[in-house]
Amino acid sequence: METILGIDLPTWWFLVVGGVFSGYAILDGFDLGAGALHLFFKKEESRRIALNAIGPVWDGNEVWLVIGGGALFAGFPVVYATVFSAFYELFMVFLVMLILRAISIEFRSKEPMKWWRQLWDISYSFASIAIALALGLVLGNVIQGIAVDQSYAYRGTLLDFFNPYSLLVAVTTLALFMMHGAIYLVMKTENRLYAKLTILVKNTTIFFVLMFALTSVVTLLFVPHMVARYKEIPYMFGVPLLAIVATANITRQISARRYRWAFVSSTLVTASLMLLVAVGLYPNIMLSTLDARFHLTVFNGASSPKTLKTLLLIAAIGVPLVATYTAFVFWTFRGKVRLDDSSY
Template sequence: MDTVLGIDLPTWWFLLIGALITGYGILDGFDLGAGAIHLFFRKEDSRRIALNAIGPVWDGNEVWLVIGAGSLFAAFPLVYGTILSVFYLPFILFLAAIIFRAISIEFRSKETMTWWRQLWDVSFCISSIVISLLLGLILGNLIQGIPINAKHEFVGRLRDFFNPYALLIAVTVLSLFMMHGAMYLIMKTEDRIFARLTIIANNTSKFFILCFIATSLTTLIYVPHMTAIFKQYPELFILPITAVLIVLNIRRSIEKRQYGRGFISSSITTALLLILFAMGLYPNLVLSSIDPKGHISIYEAASSDGSLRTMLLFAAVGMPLVATYTLFIFWTFRGKVKLEEHSY
């Protein structure tokens, strides 16, 4: 098997897709969080300011998801096909929620009627919550395994997706995004909405910490394969320890009103949690809950070495361009949000 810098090609693509998903989680995470807390703002100007805080960046943030899905299809087509067939209904709901979130942002201010704007405010909030919960639901099922047989065929039922562990992960993801979004909005706002957001950030951070503790304990007790790597390589315990410290630093930053540091900490928390998820799965991408022969590893699912090597060259050029574009947009629209004639 071909290698690059001593690492085999399937592992490179495992890392690359992980980086793309992490980028999406951090970037679209605060968009979704801002949407989930949108109805906590009661004033019209506050809601407009919140929308304008994410307005220049929300659609660009979704690019990371599109590239991640495309990379999964190109590098691991078996996994792409299996996941889509297994999570067919959740993905349909996910796409519907993405569509409604987009049109809610764009349509809201096209008319001045109160009922019109309230309709799209509710749509924006609900769609953001649904997307967050579905992402967590899919993640939770992938962590504990899904009922697929040795032929990688789904043999479960729809209600199997809504198991307690997956629902716990779903709520945890929602709480993380709400906290993440609140701190992003704090950095972009001032005056009355700023004061309101400090309260929201305080409450959502407490909610997330409770979910984080519950999820960590549940995973340790009921999903032992996610911690197997730490028994094999004890030195890797530094990662979960770091995650705990970073989570505590979020609370410390909020109490000290250092919201920029709190936002950085919540971004690092998102990245670390996804890294721990990837470490628990590797070298698999899909786990079967009923038959070990149903596991799909990166080596079984990978495209040919020639394809992986060629695509890796394109990724080496494309990913820095996407990252540079993202940084440019954030730099261009830095600073506090002001309502203007062309605001949402």
């Protein structure tokens, strides 16, 4: 099998897909977290400031989701077909909530009536929470495995996805995004809203730490295949160690009110948790609970070597361009939020 820098092509593409989805989790994660916290702000001005903190970036952050879906389809078409068929209902809910979040942001300030703005505030917060939970639910089932048969077709039901472990991962995902979003908002605000957010940052961090610890213990006890890879390659224990150290550093930076560094740490936590899952699953992408022979791996689910090689060249050009554009947008709209006539 052809390799690049000693790594085979399917594994390279596995890393690309994982990296793009990690980028989405980091970028849209704080948007969703800000939305989940939206109803904690009681004043009209506070809600407008919170919306305008994510206003210039939220739609651009969703580009990473589109790239991730395209990368999965191009590099692992069999996996794409199985995943989107199995999670069809959840993905439909996810897409509807994405649309609801978008129209809530855009429609909220179109009319001055209090009931109108309250309606869209509620729908915005509800959609953000639902999206985070749906993403966590899918992730939990991917970690645990689903009922896939020899033809890679899902043989379970929708209710099977709502198992205790996946629900736990879903709540942990929401907790992570809420913490990430609170840290982002506190960097973008000042005065009384800033003071309120300093409290929310501490509370959401405590919530995440508790959920992270609980999910880690449950995973160690009841999902042993996620630990097997780390036992085979001991130096991989550096990944969970990075997640723990970064989490600890968040609390340290928050105590010192160095919120930029706290945001860097929460970004590292999100990336390391995604890497944690990737290492635990590899070389599998989708586990079958019916028979280990039906697992979808980076090898039996990948496109042809020629396709993967061409795609890697395209990704090597395209992904840095999107990353550069994302960085440019964040740099352009850096600093505290100021409301004006063009604000939401």
